[in-house]
Amino acid sequence: MRTTISLGGIVNAVVVDNRADRSVRARIRDNAPHSHYALERDDIAIELEAFRQVCLRVGRHRSWTVWESFGGSGWHTALIQKFVEPMRHAACDISSDCCSSICATCPSVRAMQIDFNDDPGSPCDWHHADFNLWTMQRLHDDQNFRASFARMFALAKELVTFTDTTPYEFQKHNAGVGPYSYWVEKVLKPSLGAFFGWDLAATYCWGPAAMHVLSRGTSAPYSFTEVKEPMRLETIDTTS
Numbered sequence: 001m002r003t004t005i006s007l008g009g010i011v012n013a014v015v016v017d018n019r020a021d022r023s024v025r026a027r028i029r030d031n032a033p034h035s036h037y038a039l040e041r042d043d044i045a046i047e048l049e050a051f052r053q054v055c056l057r058v059g060r061h062r063s064w065t066v067w068e069s070f071g072g073s074g075w076h077t078a079l080i081q082k083f084v085e086p087m088r089h090a091a092c093d094i095s096s097d098c099c100s101s102i103c104a105t106c107p108s109v110r111a112m113q114i115d116f117n118d119d120p121g122s123p124c125d126w127h128h129a130d131f132n133l134w135t136m137q138r139l140h141d142d143q144n145f146r147a148s149f150a151r152m153f154a155l156a157k158e159l160v161t162f163t164d165t166t167p168y169e170f171q172k173h174n175a176g177v178g179p180y181s182y183w184v185e186k187v188l189k190p191s192l193g194a195f196f197g198w199d200l201a202a203t204y205c206w207g208p209a210a211m212h213v214l215s216r217g218t219s220a221p222y223s224f225t226e227v228k229e230p231m232r233l234e235t236i237d238t239t240s
């Protein structure tokens with residue numbers, strides 16, 4: 001099955017799924033390919049709006065080279081292509097289905113099937129990582145993960161953006177965005193500076209996750225933005 005999706009009417013994304021039957025996607029939600037999972041969940045539309053804002057902030061003022069980890073079905077890839085228009089863009093994921101989806105969505109992007117933990121990376125201007133799970137706790141507990149995370153900062157010249165799923169942990173304990181923003185200011189920001197020497201420039205926060213924007217050597221004022229508006233995301237054509 002091929003599903004053609006319009007991202008806010010601006011980017012056409014083609015999502016390839018060999019499991020075919022969309023009518024059963026509610027039942028296979030937990031193990032569905034990421035493309036279907038994205039269509040099922042309202043919070044993904046809000047996440048896409050947050051990432052659209054990140055891309056607008058990064059902008060086209062220079063010719064970026066981008067290394068993307070956790071490329072998934074290519075929603076972020078498509079937004080980077082649209083709003084940043086990088087000179088070179090590689091997107092990696094552990095899943096071959098996801099790599100096929102990225103190839104179909106953005107043919108000019110180099111899609112690679114790589115486990116983040118074995119990813120040798122490549123020198124780039126911007127490393128973007130849409131982690132499925134990132135918390136300070138994980139960074140603290142898992143030495144391999146910490147090494148891979150550190151590699152991003154070593155190879156990126158200017159910018160690192162990554163997803164933080166800590167808000168989900170806060171939600172589980174009935175704490176809201178307020179405590180999370182305090183935690184970012186008091187714990188995350190100083191830690192990222194101390195461990196990796198980078199400045200936290202902005203955090204875009206929505207339901208269960210947040211996206212951090214880190215820059216090297218700039219003194220951009222830090223901003224914390226709660227994103228609530230979903231991106232318009234519509235299915236325009238489905239054929240079997």
Ligand SMILES: C[S@@+](CC[C@H](N)C(=O)[O-])C[C@H]1O[C@@H](n2cnc3c(N)ncnc32)[C@H](O)[C@@H]1O
Nearest residue numbers: 070071072073074075076093094115116130132
């Ligand atoms: C949150 S989704 C990424 C969504 C993506 N940004 C998009 O726009 O579609 C996380 C992705 O991480 C991938 N993944 C999980 N563990 C991984 C690993 N160890 N190495 C690389 N990719 C991994 C999954 O296959 C999944 O596609």
